Amino acid sequence: MRSLTLHLKVLIGVLVTLGVLITAYQIFIVGIPVTEDETDDLWNIDAKIEFQASPKTPVKVQMFVPPLSQDYVSLNESFVSNNYGVSINRADGNRKVTWSARRASGNQTLYYRLxxxxxxxxxxxxxxxxxxxxxxxxxxxxxxxxxxLLAPIRQHSADVETFISETIKRVNNLNDDNVKLLLAGDVSTPNKAKTIELLLSIAHVPMERVHTIRLVADQAQSPELWMRSFNGENWLYFNPETGEQGMPVDRLIWWIGDQPLVNIEGGKKAQVSFNLNNSEINAIRLAKLTDENTDADFLEYSLYGLPLSTQQTFQIMIMIPFGVLVILVLRNLIGLQTLGTFTPVLIALAFRETGLEWGIGLFTVITTLGLSLRSYLEHLKLQMLPRLSVVLTFVVVTIAAISLLSHKLGFESGLSVALFPMVILTMSIERLSITWEERGAAHAMKAAIGTLFAASLAHLLMKVPELVYFVFTFPAVLLILVGFMLAMGRYRGYRLTELFRFKAFLKD
Known part of the structure; x- marks a missing residue:
């Protein structure tokens, strides 16, 4: 017994020490900020290329990538592929990555991350x-x-800048018969740009096409076409749809010219999808990262190096241990009665979608109706598995009915009830019913209220932005958490509620 206690103490000490040392290293040596205060934007851009490779044919895929020559600096750039060679070259102010393989067949997926x-x-x-x-x-x-068209354009312009703006406005006047003739029924932005370029070339004004990506997080992106011309000192950027001059600050130039984004040999049906996400990082740390003498391994070997969609999932998953810790403290130290340990945590996760108030109300309504059905089924003397199947089906029907009713009444929050874990609700109803039969209605109600209270506390803790950022950035904190859980596992003392229950003994 003594050796087991010593072993546990050593294990706890090792876990806590590791967690503290790794976190301290990230904070004081690497320089990662503890909070998101005084931060700058850090953009993560994923470009996903999908295509079908022709069998028994060499494959060569070329795609433009941002030149990053003026306003932006790259902290980390990676090319993810399976059995492909990768090379980068520059030409005409552009950067182009080339993936190549001797043999490939079937659906292929390549990734570019910046x-x-x-x-x-x-x-x-x-x-x-x-x-x-x-x-x-x-x-x-x-x-x-x-x-x-050029005659009135010359009359209403004073220099290159106004000449280009006036040309764009004229081309976008679709009621003009001359414009209709030049566009030939194609009013797409690329065809308008082609017509604008034609008119400007007659006036000997050079014009280039600029393909940009809008820096907006969590939205599907596709390249947006702009145009630019050099006035002798600076590049002038124009929107080919409106004639507006000046590139917005939230645009990133991806490539310049008339060529398509992707060129593929030995394949077909190439599609490119963009996924953007921005996080914030301490300005001092960011300045160090942009220094040529400092590498960005911190981004490569942390959760920030995961794909963006996976990062968002991990930001939820990594907080689950803290929800479990809340339940552990409430049950082992305070003595709160709940329906198991993990049921309140799963309900807390569902609260992320429904909101706390709606979630409590929906859980109460569905559980109450389910208990009524369970009481009725008890009279039919069914076996457990058929009984649970009936209750689960009833829960699904109830969720559908509540979603439909809330939509008709204009309460869109009720639609998120469909995200409630149906199996958890079904098992909660079954457990409450059994508790009701074995220990009475009062004990069942205490367990139900305790479950909702614990789930609410866990939900509130798991949603704290500062804590989510800290744990996601410093995941070694979870080692300290495990050490605390191990220490609580050997606690055999009184719970807080038991001190009140046995208060009379203390007086004696």
Whole structure:
């Protein structure tokens, strides 16, 4: 017994020491911020390329990636593929990654990941660009229409900037017969850009197409087309739909030119999807990361190195031990009665979608109705498995009815009841019913109220943003948590509620 106690103490000491040392190393040596105060944006961009490879044919996939030459700096860039060679080259101000394989067949998936932030300081390099271009050859009615459009454009413009803006506005006037002729029924943004480029070329004004990604988190993205021209000193950016000048601050230039984003040899049906997420990181730490002499291994070997969708899942999962800790303290130290240990935690997870008030109400209604059905089924003398099947089906029907009713009444929060764990509700109803029969209605109600109280506390703790950030950034804290749980596992003293129950003995 003594050796077992010593073993447990050593294990607890090792876990707590490891957790403290790893966390202290991340905070004081690596320099990761403890809180999200005084932070800057850190953007994570995932580009997913899917295509079908032709069997027994070499595969070569080329995709433009951001040049990151002026406003943004890369902290980490990775290319995820299976049995593909990877190379990067630069051409005409663009960067292009090439994946290549000798043999591939079937559906293929490639990933490009970029972790970046805005540049801090430093003078921007001098830029240069063409200030003259040859005219695009055009004949017949198209030439007449182009000249008819250029005449008022010249009259209403004073310099290159106003000339381009006026051209874009004219091309977007779809009621003009000359515009209709040049567009030939295709009013898509790329075709408008082509027409704008034609008109500007006749006036010898150079124009380039700029493909951008909008920096908005958690939204499906596709490249957005802009146009730019060099006025002798700076690049002027224009929206081809509105003529608005100036690139918004939330745009990242992905590539420049007329070529498509992806070019594939030895495959077909290439599709690219973008997933963006932004987190915040301490400004001092970010300045260190952007320094050329500092590597970004912290991002590579932490939970921030996971795919974005997985990160969001882990931010929920990594807080579950804290919910379990709440239940452990309430049961072992305070003596609160609940329906098992993990049932309140699972209910707390469901509260993330429904909200606390709606969640408590929905749990109460569904459980009450389920208990009534369970009481009725008891008279039919059914076996446990058929009885549970009937209760589960009833729970599903009740959830559907509540969702439909709440939608009709305009309470959209009620729709999230469908996310309640149906099996957990079914087992909760079964447990409450058995407790009711064996120990009475008062004990069953105490267990039900205790479960809701514990689930509510766990939900509130698991939602604290500062705690979520800290645990996600410093997961070694969970080692300290395990040490505390092991220590509580050997507690044999009185619970808080028992001190009140046995108060009379203390007086004697």
């Amino acid at each position: 972790v970046m932030t805005k540049r801090y300081s430093g003078e921007k390099p001098k830029v240069s660009g063409p200030i003259f271009r040859d005219s695009i050859a055009v004949e017949g009615p198209e030439k007449i229409a182009a000249e008819a």
